[in-house]
Amino acid sequence: MELGLNKLPWWGQLALYVVLGAGLVATHHYMYAVDMEAKVARTHAQRRTIETGIARARVEERRLPEFRSRIAELNARLAALRNVLPEQKDVGDLLRRIQTLATQSNLTIRGFKPQPVAQRQQHAEWPISLQLEGTYHDLGAFFDKVSRMPRIINISGINIKAHATTEPSPATVDAQCTVTTFVLMEAPAPGARPGARPAGAGARPPVAAR
Structure with missing residues (x-):
């Protein structure tokens, strides 16, 4: 090389x-x-x-x-x-409070019938059908007391007619109405299936003790 x-x-x-x-x-x-x-x-x-x-x-x-x-x-x-908005566990106490207000207003409760619960997105509507007996003044006092409650209470379907009786009675009117309270729904439990029907949907509110 x-x-x-x-x-x-x-x-x-x-x-x-x-x-x-x-x-x-x-x-x-x-x-x-x-x-x-x-x-x-x-x-x-x-x-x-x-x-x-x-x-x-x-x-x-x-x-x-x-x-x-x-x-x-x-x-x-x-x-x-x-x-x-009360939670579901507080509904019984709230209904008993409504009954107490009716009694304090000198009204006689002739009917107290829970209606089916209406399920909404964030809350449920718990309606109660009431049949009351008393005077116009007592009925107005009851509605006023309910409106002053801290919870949201809606009174609808008011039907008032003259009290029909053959016996002496201080009552002058018979009234029928629907009292609806709105209940805050609890968060779904972990692992719950999406779209699963919440507990209590379509059920009836608890009957308050008379």
Whole structure:
């Protein structure tokens, strides 16, 4: 080889060395540099992903007070609803309270008949059919007391007629009405099937003790 190289003119030898050096550089580039460039590209991509995540986290962090405020507002609204809408376990006490108000208003309860529960999205309607006997004044006093209750109570279907009796009685009117209370539904139990019928839907309200 040396003999062959020695036979070449100096510029030929120089050109050969340049070609060999370029080949070595190219081999090194493809073996190491290309792999390094791929690693650098992956690192840059990971860095951009992390920077995007950090920027997103900073945005969420700035909105954290807003989220906390909304949660506090929702909790306050739920607490307010609990004040005016009894939960299912409190319905019996509420119905007994209505009966007490009727008695305190000097009304005689001739009928107290629970009606089927109407299921809504967030609450249920528990209607009670009442048949009352008394005077116009006593009936008005009863309706007024019910309207002043902290719970939401709706009185509908009022039908008043003259009291029909052959016996002496202080009552002058017979009244029939439907008293409806609105019950806050409990959250579904964990693992409950979506769309499953809530407990109590279509049932009748508990009958308050007379």
